[in-house]
Amino acid sequence: MLRTTQWSLTSPNSARSRCSLKPVWCLRFGTVPQAERLEAFQPTGDPYTDELLSLGIEAGLHRIGCTDASPLIEARTAIEQRIDGGLQDEMQFTFRNPNRSTTPNDALDGARSIIVAGLSYATPDVEPPFAVSGRVAKYSWVEYYEPLRRALTVVRDRLRSDGHRALVFADDNSIVDRAVAHRAGIGWYGKNANILVPGAGSFFVLGSVVTTAKLATSSIVDDGCGVCRRCLDGCPTQAIIEPGVVDARRCLAWLLQKPGVFDRRFRVALGDRMYGCDDCQEVCPPTTRRQLRVTPPEGARPWVDVEALLEMTDEELLDSVDWWYVAQRNPDWVRRNALIVLGNVGELGSPRVREIVATYLEHPDPMLRAHAVWAAARLGLHELIPIHDTAPLVIEELRDLPEVRTTRAN
Known part of the structure; x- marks a missing residue:
């Protein structure tokens, strides 16, 4: 029998910081739904799909879902609008070829489904250790995409062993990872443009397995930002x-x-x-108050010695x-x-x-x-x-x- 893995999450200083009006935070933060725990995935009702999702969790992923491989029309429109407005500056990545990065079939011919997953990097803060310490954003303390790829590869290999074609994409400009993550029910689009995972926030690296298998799809998560605008006001x-x-x-x-x-x-x-820069995430209530905390991996470097560098x-x-x-x-x-x-x-x-x-x-x-x-x-x-x-x-x-x-x- 398949089991949905869950992690209980607690807020730091919860007795002092929570509003008595559950399930939302008090209005100084905006009306923001307060998820009590992170659900690893939403069961789709399809045994094979749920088995694959459960396999990903067993491989070390923290959140996983599934969507179809149809073109990401809304993401393409948003990218084109940003290009027209010059908002992307000289940034390339998924802006280089919007049609390709929003068409999963260009990543894998005959693609029908996309399994999308997130791996948390919500590590505790570390005090600066050097005379002149340079801060490193949490997602780059170590190469988090390697364990993400390894876990996704477990799912990919299962699909291949079952006769399907499948490819792993992580930190890759072939696909807009936040767009497929939103559609696969990983989380909602925050006002800081990050994907906010219910019960855990936005400190996640995202990746996908694009496959020719026909799988059941996960439900899209409702927006949870409410009237909060801390990220807009907190950006330096x-x-x-x-x-x-x-x-x-x-x-x-x-x-x-x-x-x-x-x-x-x-x-x-x-x-x-x-x-x-983590500022727009560090001021975000769903991220700071409900996050899946993980231990920093060996070799993590939250600070660099600027003088030595x-x-x-x-x-x-x-x-x-x-x-x-x-x-x-x-x-x-x-x-x-x-x-x-x-x-x-x-x-x-x-x-x-x-x-x-x-x-x-x-x-x-x-x-x-x-x-x-x-x-x-x-x-x-x-x-x-x-x-x-x-x-x-x-x-x-x-x-x-x-x-x-x-x-x-x-």
């Missing part, structure tokens, strides 16, 4: 311009990956972030962040970000910080010199700034130096 750069719509040109997670000069308007707002060779640096997306695998984009973080949170008056900044002010790459100029100004090291540097990028920085930092930037 106001990148969420309307519910569910993110302007990549303002999103710190994208700006950290984007090649070129980091937009000056958002450097102070970057604070100590080295890779990714800026002293590494190219090979050492890339090895230290090997699961991050780094454009063209060019370590200088990581160094660029690190210089901004150093300017924001580096210890004022530190000899080591001063030495690092001085080194980068003489770097052969004008892009790095330009960001070192900004960091030097933030740290009050104006005497180090090369005012006669003739590189256009450096001249631009010299024309618009930031104010000296007196406290640590958040």
Whole structure:
């Protein structure tokens, strides 16, 4: 007999933070349904489908569902609208070819069904351990997509052994993972554009098994955001311009990956972030108050030593962040970000910080010199700034130096 696996979840400080009016939080957070536990999946009533879903849970997945493989028309329309409005900036991924990423049959000829799953990365916070610590978004503490792929492969192999064709897709631009996750009942679209899993929130990596098997479909989850708008108000750069719509040109997670000069308007707002940004999830009540908490895997790196990183060779640096997306695998984009973080949170008056900044002010790459100029100004090291540097990028920085930092930037 098949059994739906469940995890009981508890809110931190629940007696103090819960409203007495169940099953919603008090109105200061908006009327938000309060799911008491995470259900691994909704039984579909079809024995074979439910057996496959149960197999995925046994393989280590936390939430799983199923949808058909028809085109993702709503997702395609949304992508095209964002492209027309320039909201995707230079981001490629599923924006590169909207027709392909929203047509599952392009991923697997003859596709009829998609099993979609989520793996939680809702790990507890860790205190910064270094003199200058750079924050890493939770989804990149380790390579979470590898265990996700392994678990999905168990389901794929079962389908193949039963005579069906099946392929695994995770962190892949062949399919819009949030769109199929929503349709497969994994969760609802939050106003922060993430998929919010009932009873657990949004700290999940998503992946799929596209197959030629005809399977039963899961029910779509009702929207649970209510009138809450904490993510819109909590974004440090106001990148969420309307519910569910993110302007990549303002999103710190994208700006950290984007090649070129980091937009000056958002450097102070970057604070100590080295890779990714969790702010719109960390303020979300369904995520912070009802999450499936997992233990950080071995090798998890929630922080990086910014000073040490800026002293590494190219090979050492890339090895230290090997699961991050780094454009063209060019370590200088990581160094660029690190210089901004150093300017924001580096210890004022530190000899080591001063030495690092001085080194980068003489770097052969004008892009790095330009960001070192900004960091030097933030740290009050104006005497180090090369005012006669003739590189256009450096001249631009010299024309618009930031104010000296007196406290640590958040």
